[in-house]
Amino acid sequence: MGKVVTIKNNKGGVGKSWITLQIAHALTLLENSNDIYNKVLILTSDSQNNILDYSGHSDTIIEKTLEDFVKTGRRNEIRLRENLYYMPLAKSNFSKPFREKLKKSIENLKTEFDFILIDSVPVLEIDQDFLELADDIVIPTYMDKATTEGIIRLMEEIDINKIRAIVPNRYIKSKKSEVMYNDLKANLDGTGILVTEPIKQSTIIHNFIEEGKTIWDSKSKDFESFQIIIYQIVEELLK
Numbered sequence: 001m002g003k004v005v006t007i008k009n010n011k012g013g014v015g016k017s018w019i020t021l022q023i024a025h026a027l028t029l030l031e032n033s034n035d036i037y038n039k040v041l042i043l044t045s046d047s048q049n050n051i052l053d054y055s056g057h058s059d060t061i062i063e064k065t066l067e068d069f070v071k072t073g074r075r076n077e078i079r080l081r082e083n084l085y086y087m088p089l090a091k092s093n094f095s096k097p098f099r100e101k102l103k104k105s106i107e108n109l110k111t112e113f114d115f116i117l118i119d120s121v122p123v124l125e126i127d128q129d130f131l132e133l134a135d136d137i138v139i140p141t142y143m144d145k146a147t148t149e150g151i152i153r154l155m156e157e158i159d160i161n162k163i164r165a166i167v168p169n170r171y172i173k174s175k176k177s178e179v180m181y182n183d184l185k186a187n188l189d190g191t192g193i194l195v196t197e198p199i200k201q202s203t204i205i206h207n208f209i210e211e212g213k214t215i216w217d218s219k220s221k222d223f224e225s226f227q228i229i230i231y232q233i234v235e236e237l238l239k
């Protein structure tokens with residue numbers, strides 16, 4: 001049975017979509033317990049479908065969506081890479097019956113995929129379902145006061161036992177951000193929640209995103225430090 005991992009933060013722009021894609025691609029490069037490469041599906045609660053842009057598929061014409069799948073049971077994912085699939089979303093309003101059916105539909109997908117990663121969007125109703133469905137939760141964050149306070153609130157709202165990693169992203173080094181990072185690490189020490197090394201706000205990442213490439217599409221040493229951080233998260237998800 002596959003595992004559901006929700007990437008969550010109520011703050012916009014912290015890198016939820018980008019990090020979802022990097023983790024998902026990393027998982028497809030590893031073998032599952034049957035010595036077969038992991039098959040990974042990305043879902044989203046964001047009808048902007050940024051995952052398509054970030055993976056080099058911005059020209060894809062969206063024909064079938066998560067909504068269609070929930071209604072008809074017929075799948076038609078978009079293939080992003082070998083073993084990496086995406087099911088786009090068309091809307092952002094959902095009825096109660098739809099939400100009930102969504103849960104069952106995702107349970108069914110678990111028999112087909114080793115991992116289902118969910119790229120969430122701030123404060124949408126179906127995000128609540130995606131948090132409930134999650135086996136694991138990963139929280140990307142900025143290292144500033146407001147966002148850090150936001151994740152403390154978020155940790156009170158969600159099941160803390162599901163949180164596997166907090167990932168400072170788009171990090172700009174300063175005295176303040178360093179203090180905040182060290183405080184966060186110290187506060188979570190002993191909880192079993194990984195606080196990764198910060199992922200820098202980086203021009204090479206920015207350029208790669210523009211080109212629709214992931215950090216795993218490159219053999220350049222420039223991406224090694226980022227790959228190590230994403231791999232640390234992956235290791236938590238494989239436990």
Ligand SMILES: Nc1ncnc2c1ncn2[C@@H]1O[C@H](COP(=O)(O)OP(=O)(O)OP(=O)(O)O)[C@@H](O)[C@H]1O
Nearest residue numbers: 012013014015016017018170200201202205206209
């Ligand atoms: N480490 C990084 N270095 C440089 N640019 C980054 C980095 N991480 C993300 N970005 C860029 O920052 C922007 C926001 O990232 P992303 O879309 O993944 O955030 P998000 O949390 O999903 O946002 P939203 O809440 O709008 O869905 C994007 O333009 C992305 O290309």
Ligand SMILES: [Mg+2]
Nearest residue numbers: 016017046050
């Ligand atoms: Mg996003």
